[in-house]
Amino acid sequence: MSTIEYLDPARAADHPSARDLECLAFDPEAAHGGDPVGTHVDGCRRCLETVERLRAERRAFLIRRPAAAFVSRILDVKPGRFRQWNRADFPASLLTAFGAAALALVVVTAFMLRGADEGVVHFKGAMVPRLGLLLSRGGSKAAPLDARMPLFEGDVLRFEVELPEQAHVFIASLDSQGRFSRYFPARGASNALLEGGQQVVPGSIVLDDFVGEERVFLFTSPAPLEESALRQTLAEAYERAGRTLARMDATRPPASVAILIHKGRR
Amino acid sequence: MPLSREKLQEYYALYGFAVRRRCERLLGCSSEADDALQDVFIRAHRYGETCRGETPLPWLYRIADHHCFEVLRKRRPVALQGDSVLGPRKHENLASLSSPERLRLVGQVLAACKEPLREVAVLYYVDEMTQEEVALVARCSRKTVKERLARFLETARSLLAASEVP
Numbered sequence: 001m002s003t004i005e006y007l008d009p010a011r012a013a014d015h016p017s018a019r020d021l022e023c024l025a026f027d028p029e030a031a032h033g034g035d036p037v038g039t040h041v042d043g044c045r046r047c048l049e050t051v052e053r054l055r056a057e058r059r060a061f062l063i064r065r066p067a068a069a070f071v072s073r074i075l076d077v078k079p080g081r082f083r084q085w086n087r088a089d090f091p092a093s094l095l096t097a098f099g100a101a102a103l104a105l106v107v108v109t110a111f112m113l114r115g116a117d118e119g120v121v122h123f124k125g126a127m128v129p130r131l132g133l134l135l136s137r138g139g140s141k142a143a144p145l146d147a148r149m150p151l152f153e154g155d156v157l158r159f160e161v162e163l164p165e166q167a168h169v170f171i172a173s174l175d176s177q178g179r180f181s182r183y184f185p186a187r188g189a190s191n192a193l194l195e196g197g198q199q200v201v202p203g204s205i206v207l208d209d210f211v212g213e214e215r216v217f218l219f220t221s222p223a224p225l226e227e228s229a230l231r232q233t234l235a236e237a238y239e240r241a242g243r244t245l246a247r248m249d250a251t252r253p254p255a256s257v258a259i260l261i262h263k264g265r266r
Numbered sequence: 267m268p269l270s271r272e273k274l275q276e277y278y279a280l281y282g283f284a285v286r287r288r289c290e291r292l293l294g295c296s297s298e299a300d301d302a303l304q305d306v307f308i309r310a311h312r313y314g315e316t317c318r319g320e321t322p323l324p325w326l327y328r329i330a331d332h333h334c335f336e337v338l339r340k341r342r343p344v345a346l347q348g349d350s351v352l353g354p355r356k357h358e359n360l361a362s363l364s365s366p367e368r369l370r371l372v373g374q375v376l377a378a379c380k381e382p383l384r385e386v387a388v389l390y391y392v393d394e395m396t397q398e399e400v401a402l403v404a405r406c407s408r409k410t411v412k413e414r415l416a417r418f419l420e421t422a423r424s425l426l427a428a429s430e431v432p
Contacts, residue, residue, distance in 0.1 A: 017393055017394040017395045017396075017399065018392070018393050018394040019324075019327075019389075019393035019394070019395060022284055022323065023321065023323050023324070026280055026281055026283075026284050026323055027280070027321060027322075027323060028280065054284075057283060057287075058283040058284070061282070061283040061286070062279060062282070062283070065282070067275045067276075067278045067279040067282070068275060070278055070282065070307070071271060071274050071275045071278060071307075073304070074304055074307060074308050074311065075271055075274070075311065
C-alpha cells in the first residue's frame with residue numbers, strides 16, 4: 001500500500017476539530033461551557049493547552065505586527081486637494097486645463113522616450129521598510145535631508161527608519177571605492193531589534209573628508225543579522241554592479257533599501 | 267458597504283494571526299502568506315456586508331481559502347520537491363509525521379490539485395473536520411466528499427511517483 005494512504009487527519013476521536021478550537025480561541029464571544037466545544041475544552045487538558053497556545057501565539061504576532069500599522073497600510077491614501085468652482089474661475093480654469101493637458105502630453109511623451117528601465121515598479125505585499133536621513137550642519141537641529149543635496153565633512157547625519165513590523169536592523173554603507181562602513185548599531189551586537197513604526201535610530205555619524213558617492217543600506221530581518229555576512233553580501237553586490245554604486249539598484253541585496261548620497265568639498 | 271476602520275482593526279487584532287497562519291499552511295511560503303494576509307483584509311474591508319449574520323472567522327477563512335486557491339491555480343504544477351517531507355522517509359507511516367510536517371505535505375499536494383478537491387482537502391486535513399462536517403460546510407453529499415478525498419490521495423500518489431529517483 002502506498003504510504004500516502006496513511007495521510008490521515010490528525011484529529012483524535014471525540015475531540016473538536018482544529019477549526020472549532022480556533023474559533024473558540026480567537027472569537028471573544030465564544031463562551032466556555034454551555035456549548036459542546038466549550039464544555040469539552042473545559043474538561044480536556046490537551047485541548048485547553050491548544051487554545052491557550054493559540055492565544056499566546058496571537059499575542060506575540062500582534063506585538064510584532066500591530067493592528068493600527070497594518071490597517072493604516074491598507075487603508076490610508078493621501079487626500080487629494082480640491083477647490084470650489086465659481087463662475088469667475090472659468091477663464092483661468094480653462095487656460096489651466098489646456099496647460100495641464102499640454103503638460104501631461106509632454107510628460108507622457110518623455111516617459112515613453114525614457115525607456116522601461118526608468119519606469120516605476122510597485123511591489124505588492126508587506127510595506128517596504130523606509131530609510132530617511134536627517135542632517136545637522138553647523139550645530140543646527142537635525143532636519144530631513146534630500147539625498148540629492150551634497151554633504152560635506154563635519155556634517156552630522158542621523159537615520160530615520162519606518163518598519164512595517166518589529167525587525168532586526170543594520171545600517172551600513174559602501175563608498176565609491178567599495179569600502180564598507182558600519183553605521184547602526186555603532187558597536188556591540190551585530191544588529192539591533194527595533195519595533196515597527198517610524199523612529200529615529202539612536203546615535204549619529206559625523207562625515208569624514210571622503211569626497212564622492214556613498215550608498216547607505218538599511219537591512220531588516222525577522223532574524224538576527226551578522227555583520228560579516230552583510231559585508232560579504234554587499235561586496236558581492238558591488239562586484240556584480242561592476243564596482244559602480246549607481247548600478248547597485250539592480251544588484252541591491254534582498255531585504256534591503258538604499259539611499260545614494262553625495263559628499264563634496266565646501 | 268465597506269467595513270469601518272475600527273471594525274477592520276478589531277478583526278485584524280482578533281483574527282489576523284489565524285488568517286496568516288492558514289495562508290502560510292495553504293501556500294507553504296511565508297512571503298506569499300504576508301501578501302495573502304493583506305489581500306484578504308482588503309477584500310474583507312471592501313465586502314464587509316457579506317459577513318452579516320455569520321461569525322467573522324469562518325467568513326475570513328473562506329476569503330483566505332479562495333484567495334490562496336487563486337494563487338495556487340496560477341502556479342505551475344510541480345512534482346513534490348526534493349526536500350518534501352516524504353524524502354528519505356517515504357516508506358514510513360505518514361501518520362507518524364508531526365502535524366506541521368503533515369500540513370506541509372498537504373500544502374504541496376494542494377498546489378497540484380484542481381479546485382473542488384482543494385476545498386474538501388482543506389476542510390478535512392487543515393480544519394480536521396469529519397467527512398460529515400465537510401459535507402455540511404462544502405454543501406455536498408458525504409459520498410462526494412469521499413470521492414474527492416480519494417482523488418486528492420491519487421494526486422498525492424502521482425506526485426510522489428514523479429518525485430522518486432530511479
